[in-house]
Amino acid sequence: MIKVRFAPSPTGYLHVGGARTALFNWLFARKNGGKFVLRIEDTDPERSKKEYEELIIQDLKWLGIEWDEGPIRQSARLHIYREYAQKLLDEGKAYYCFCSPEELERERKKAIAEGKPYKYSGKCRNIPPEKAKKRVESGEPASIRFKMSDEEFSYEDLIRGEVKFDLSLFGDFVIMRSNGLPSYNFAVVIDDHDMEITHVIRGEDHISNTPKQIKIYEALGWKPPEFAHLPMVLGPDRSRLSKRHGATAVFQFREEGILPEALFNYLALLGWSCGEKEIMTKEEMVECFELSRVSKAGAVFDYQKLMWMNHKHMERLSIEELVDKFEKYAGTKFRRDFLAFALSKLREEAYTLKELQNALLRELNYSPQERMPEEELKVIKAIEEKLEQGKNLAQAIKETSKELGIRGKALYHPLRIALTGRGSGPDLSFLAQLIEKASSLGYTISPLERLKKYEEWSLKE
Numbered sequence: 001m002i003k004v005r006f007a008p009s010p011t012g013y014l015h016v017g018g019a020r021t022a023l024f025n026w027l028f029a030r031k032n033g034g035k036f037v038l039r040i041e042d043t044d045p046e047r048s049k050k051e052y053e054e055l056i057i058q059d060l061k062w063l064g065i066e067w068d069e070g071p072i073r074q075s076a077r078l079h080i081y082r083e084y085a086q087k088l089l090d091e092g093k094a095y096y097c098f099c100s101p102e103e104l105e106r107e108r109k110k111a112i113a114e115g116k117p118y119k120y121s122g123k124c125r126n127i128p129p130e131k132a133k134k135r136v137e138s139g140e141p142a143s144i145r146f147k148m149s150d151e152e153f154s155y156e157d158l159i160r161g162e163v164k165f166d167l168s169l170f171g172d173f174v175i176m177r178s179n180g181l182p183s184y185n186f187a188v189v190i191d192d193h194d195m196e197i198t199h200v201i202r203g204e205d206h207i208s209n210t211p212k213q214i215k216i217y218e219a220l221g222w223k224p225p226e227f228a229h230l231p232m233v234l235g236p237d238r239s240r241l242s243k244r245h246g247a248t249a250v251f252q253f254r255e256e257g258i259l260p261e262a263l264f265n266y267l268a269l270l271g272w273s274c275g276e277k278e279i280m281t282k283e284e285m286v287e288c289f290e291l292s293r294v295s296k297a298g299a300v301f302d303y304q305k306l307m308w309m310n311h312k313h314m315e316r317l318s319i320e321e322l323v324d325k326f327e328k329y330a331g332t333k334f335r336r337d338f339l340a341f342a343l344s345k346l347r348e349e350a351y352t353l354k355e356l357q358n359a360l361l362r363e364l365n366y367s368p369q370e371r372m373p374e375e376e377l378k379v380i381k382a383i384e385e386k387l388e389q390g391k392n393l394a395q396a397i398k399e400t401s402k403e404l405g406i407r408g409k410a411l412y413h414p415l416r417i418a419l420t421g422r423g424s425g426p427d428l429s430f431l432a433q434l435i436e437k438a439s440s441l442g443y444t445i446s447p448l449e450r451l452k453k454y455e456e457w458s459l460k461e
Helices: 016-031 050-063 080-091 103-115 128-138 184-193 204-219 251-257 261-267 282-288 303-316 319-330 338-345 353-364 374-388 393-404 409-420 429-440 447-458
Strands: 003-006 035-041 069-073 096-097 143-146 152-157 160-166 173-176 199-203 228-230
Touching: 003 016, 003 199, 016 050, 016 199, 016 251, 016 261, 016 282, 016 393, 035 050, 035 353, 050 251, 050 261, 080 096, 080 143, 080 173, 080 184, 096 128, 143 204, 143 409, 152 228, 152 338, 160 204, 173 184, 184 204, 184 429, 199 204, 204 228, 261 282, 261 303, 261 409, 303 409, 319 338, 319 353, 338 353, 338 429, 374 393, 374 409, 374 447, 393 409, 393 429, 429 447
Parallel strands: 003 035, 035 069, 199 228
Antiparallel strands: 096 143, 143 173, 152 160
């Protein structure tokens, strides 16, 4: 059975690049009837935070990425990594290293000064095992290094084809630190083997880790999984997507009112395509997903395209579904029938739930912004008089039009400004109904109060 995993480190928020990796793994598992595992790589005690883990899990659930196993935490498996490290020591495939951080830094600086890529000198490789063991038993701090071979090496990447390396450039690398914690390249191999991971789908920044991991698999007598490295997610300037480009964390898009299905859809299209089709459901994406459709080139994150896609997904929702999502997002206490009326019109121009919320509050929270000529104020005064007589807004407008012999812009422009404080916006008949409905529910001042308030403001010096 196919089995994949997403293994975030809880050292920060879930980046959209990480979310895209999780999503591709999930699509691949669902397409092939496999399993998706969530693993938390929390072996860095200084940087790993419980709150980050909780947020990552929350963001994955919000996106609709469900896991079949997990979350499994590396911190609960430390004894397993130590057992396998001891196995490699016993078989002569690894050795204790007593070099201090200061010694290693001197080596690094020397290599840089000579214009050479740095690799460990192998200084401790030839210390007799028994002698090294006694030094460790006496309390001397030591890491454990893996004996790396130096031949030409290649592996077959499911996205990139054959990838070649010269292992002589790598040097012996640390698999267990002197504090007893495993390195990334060691822990990930043990985990993936124990969890029976068949395919490792991850970002291309991990390509250089692959030879090290495959060599550890071989040293332990295990068959490596198949590897597929995804293109990086880039900013508009084609550098790696970062905070300087704008929002990059999943929770930020959630707070901006992006629908989870829209972000899911958009992330799926970063480096993958299903022909010309763009707006898709999760089911449609699962049906179409193939690793052969994944591009090798970096994928540019286009914020405007995401907004457009979110608008399209909002259009797909029934008004009841939109009200549900709006209530969940905004936490509003408006009556559902009122929201259904309001959102059915306001959704036409809004690209996010936040914009929808702002549009609603803008119409309900009156703030005069424009003044009007004296002749236009006469129109407002005439409508006020009709409202004071107990007539509704529609009747007041109709009678004022007949009384003053005006219609069209001459009638509606001053009314719009008086009701909204602006000279443009949604359809005026809709706004009038919105204000009256809100007023009847006690959510805002009445049309008459708005007109009077505007008149008072406009006549001020």
